[in-house]
Amino acid sequence: MIKREMYMSRIRPFIGNDLVKVLTGIRRSGKSVMLALIQEKIMASGVDRAQFISINFENMSNAGLCTAQALHDEIIRRAAQISGKVYLFFDEIQEVQDWEKCINSFRVELDCDIYITGSNAKLLSGELATYLAGRYVEFVIYPFSFDEFIQLYRTIFPEADVRTCFNRYLTAGGMPYLANLRYEETACRQYLQDLFNSVELKDIVQRNKVRDVDMLERIITYATANIGTTFSSTAISKYLKSEGRSVSPETVLGYLKACTDAFLFYQVKRQDLRGKKILTVNEKYYMADHGVREAVFGGNQRDINLVLENIVYLELRRRGYDVTVGKMGDKEIDFICELQGNRLYIQVAYLLASEDTIRREFGVYERVRDNYPKYVLTLDEFGMSRNGIKHQNIRDFLLEKEWR
Structure with missing residues (x-):
């Protein structure tokens, strides 16, 4: 099991306090494993496993607990038999109707430490904001990084060098379960296709009551083909009209929002560096896992610029x-990255x-006058840094512990 210290280092300070810990992210990205790692950490501090109550709501045996009242009654019953603090772990909590009321009630009634996972960004909107405002902390769990991928890939292929690992990562992506399939190409493709179908059906179609599934699939295909490319909902609407399907830009935006809520895509807004303002049109979208893109759409090697x-x-x-x-004028910088007052520019x-x-x-950096680090990342093996701009191999960049 990969320890995923990047996440544990963020979660650790909140263990044992009364904030609800919310782990979100696309299905099968490793949220359940994170719950197991948290449980290990808690037990290492001397807590007895008997103080844990853990429920996975995708398990059919727990179907009777998928209303707030039923779950509340069951947890109160079990908690009464536990001496000391109760540790509650709820996996895929969005399957429980009105779960927010239930979780808030536990906070009031029990001496407890609560951890929940969910596969939809709406977990942290609407009702939750009302019931748990200021009382939760969110951690988004992503598929494996390249560093995590190498660790697991080398348990199966110990002789693989970094370049070999990266070439496999380009097409397989970072979904943790692929290691169980020993990264066998056909099996991995089938698994990722099934994962995509599950996200589409459960987290997009059913949750949003989508009626025109064909239209949704066309929009997903367009966004998947054009990851990292600036486009607007109007452009998609015009494209679909040329294909014989009429849809309004507002409907396109609604479908894309449903996809980002399910963590299938991430939307990236544009920033005007001159006016220092966020632009409201022509965003970019990136997929939660490029391996899923290869499995359902193909062409990762053909579209390698976009996949990188x-x-x-x-x-x-x-x-x-x-x-x-x-x-910046007629030029575009791929990424402006900000964290705690620090900034990176990346091409x-x-x-x-x-x-x-x-x-x-x-040349995209010619008019950027500040002294923040500026990178050009490629797969070239030889450095071509110049004019204070750092050129680096993408593999090396991904494996660095810190960027300066």
Whole structure:
């Protein structure tokens, strides 16, 4: 089991206090494993496992507990038999109707420490904001980083060098369960296709009562094909009209919002560096896992520029950066990354194969006058840093513990 210290280091300070710990992220990204790691940490501090109550609401045997009242009554009954603090672990809590009321009630009635997971961003909106305002802390759990992928891949293929690992990561992605399949290509593709279908059906279609599933699938296909590419809902609407399907830009936005709520995509807004304001049109979207893209759409090697951007974007988010796309006149910087008052600028490309490419990738920084670190990331093996701009191999960048 990968210890996922990046997440544990953030969660650890909140263990034992009265804030509800909420773990969110796309299905099968490792949230259940994180609950197990948290339980290990709590037991290592001397707590008896008998003080744990753990329920996975995707397990059919727990179907009778999927209303707030039924869950409340069951937990109160079990907690009465436990001496000392009660530790509650609820996996995929969104399956419980009115779960927010139930969780808030436990906080009031019990001496407890609560951990919940969910596969929908709506967990932290609406009702939850009302019942638990200021009383929860969220941790988004992403699929494996390249560093985590290497650790697991080498337990199966110990002789694999970094380049070999990265080539497999490009197509397999970071879903943790793939190690159980020994990264066998056909089995992995089937698993990721099934995962995609599960997200589409359970977290998008059913949760949002989508009627026009064909339209949803067309919009998902468009966004998947164009990850890392600036586009608008109007552009998608016009494209679909040319395909014989009429849909309003507002409907397109609604479907994309449903996809981001399910953590299938992440939306990245653009920032005008001159006016220092967030632009409201032509966002970019990136997928939660590029391996899912390969399984359902294909073409990761063909679209390697876009996939490399996707990989870098997710690594930035894992490390806690707020990320926007930078606009400076007619030029665009792939990522402006901000964390605790620090900033990075990042430009991603496949290879610096010509002088024109070099000028284009380095030239985006010509009008950026501040002294924050500026990167050009590619798969070139030789460094071409210049004018204070750091050129680095993407593999090395992903494996660095700290960026300066």
